[in-house]
Amino acid sequence: MLTLDVLGPGGPYRSRRVETLQDFTGNPVATLSLAPSLYVTRTMKTLHRAPELPLDARIAALAEAGRAFATESIAGLTPEEYQYTVSATTGIPITAVRNATADIAQALARIQHSVQQARPAGAAVSWRDPLTRGGAAVWTRRGNVFAVHAAGNHPAVHQGWLDAVALGYRVAVRPSRREPFTPHRLITALRAAGVGDDRIVLLPTDHTAADDILRHADLGMVYGGDEVMRKYAGDPRILPQGPGRSKILITAETDWEPILGTLVESISSGGGVGCVNATGVLVEGDPAPLAAALAERLAALPSLPATDDRAVLPVAPIGLARRWDAHLRQRAAGTKAWLGGDTIVDDLGDGRAVLRPAVHQVDNPFAEQLGTELSFPCVWISSWDRAAGIRPLRNTLVLTAVTTDAELIDALVAEPTIANVYAGDHPTPWMAPGLPHEGYLAEFLMRTKTVLR
Incomplete structure (x- = not known):
């Protein structure tokens, strides 16, 4: 050992x-x-x-x-x-x-x-x-x-x-x-x-x-x-x-089909365990077609041991996996399950289980489930309209806004509780050295003082 x-x-x-x-x-x-x-x-x-x-x-x-x-x-x-x-x-x-x-x-x-x-x-x-x-x-x-x-x-x-x-x-x-x-x-x-x-x-x-x-x-x-x-x-x-509670907003004048791969990457990359993985998708219009497409793509991800080079989903002890499954069912009460409604547990037969993705549709953009972040790819999908405004998008680490509305982007960038805004076809886990994550750490660690000599 x-x-x-x-x-x-x-x-x-x-x-x-x-x-x-x-x-x-x-x-x-x-x-x-x-x-x-x-x-x-x-x-x-x-x-x-x-x-x-x-x-x-x-x-x-x-x-x-x-x-x-x-x-x-x-x-x-x-x-x-x-x-x-x-x-x-x-x-x-x-x-x-x-x-x-x-x-x-x-x-x-x-x-x-x-x-x-x-x-x-x-x-x-x-x-x-x-x-x-x-x-x-x-x-x-x-x-x-x-x-x-x-x-x-x-x-x-x-x-x-x-x-x-x-x-x-x-x-x-x-x-x-x-x-x-x-x-x-x-x-x-x-x-x-x-x-x-x-x-x-x-x-x-x-x-x-x-x-x-x-x-x-x-x-x-x-x-x-x-x-x-x-x-x-x-x-x-x-x-x-x-928690990151990262989200994606798609407005009506844009087409989600060409960026479906970006949406899947946002939800599931790195096993879907990070604070930058998207846990909420809000769509201006009917969210059902997008929910169905995401469920189909996420369902195709393989169940493999975490140490397999082809693995893309997280693994947990079977007991913990079942507790996560029970917790998800409790949180998802009243929503429409597009994926993972039966179970998210895929038993590997050796005391471990793969945590499969889950896709649920909620009734409105203020549903409490949109604030739920779990340790596997789990996304909550809702309709959104201009009357709801940016209120459902607050308290977000990364927001990908797929929109051509410059005034909306202005409002999102100005919102103090949204840490990062990616406008267009960009996955929420995108990061680069030298750019702030949740602000620069140095903003907390450092200060300026005047020196005169």
Whole structure:
């Protein structure tokens, strides 16, 4: 089995408290050390004392870590072994894990460009800039230690905190106990590349010690559902990252048939488990023909083990899959099922099941189901009209608007609760280095101050 130690300021630390991680057939895969509360507190104090690594050294270390993460053996695992392990223990299709590996490496290679994109155009990077002789804005950190409670739904979420390292923060990551492999590999690579054991740490913990990580940090980022969003909504030190509820809007003057492939990709790419996967499609006019077409295309996706190179759908233990099925039935009460109405569970016969796609049509664009995001390709389809306006489209991470109405796009871009707007034939999971995901992380981590010398 693999041994995943705590990665503390003094090097790897093997705790007396360990948790055994299994794959979906029940085979033990790894032991994960859990850091006790006192160890967490001491580690966070060490991060506060650690000196800042110079900018050029940070950028070089990040780029080298990205290269190693994608191409070298790290902590005893080749890239292929790492990818297989993540797929086997999480049920994420292995092609999605491979793509995430490449995306993380690319993000690290372009990290300097990414963080500079977020810097205000009129702000200098340092007080030493000649502009400060006449007075200038200088971009500075709001703190020194950044804590992350990471999600385990997809390896790519770990791109989300890398900018903090580039900006000079000392970073503590509490990994998901569902998928600690990616942050363990990534932080091991960063430390080997020169970031320093006392500047970046991995702290697997229980819930009590997890709160200690946030309490002793200057700023933090927490992933979770609506409960997490409510818990931290009033805390200016914490940036909560909740459900995406990404959507697609198709207006009457456009034709959905040529972009059916884009719609399917938006719903199902990467296994449909990401916050950028579309969970709602709103159509100006009758949604039934589109619902039928989507159901037909999604029904054709194969049921395969997650580690199969042809797999495109997520896999879960049979018991968990049946609980998801029951939850979907409860949420879908009163809707019309175009796909998945009988079951979404496709038993593989070895204790695992493929989570099949689901397509349901709701009565109106204000139906509560449009806010439901599940851990498999599940889409809710509704009619939409101009009288409904943009209200049903609020609280959306990515909105693809298939429309020629420039005034409507104006309103969507101006709406504060819509994080990203893609106008035209663009899948909702599209992302690129240097562009904001849910705003730039640097908007939360940095501030400008005037310096005159």
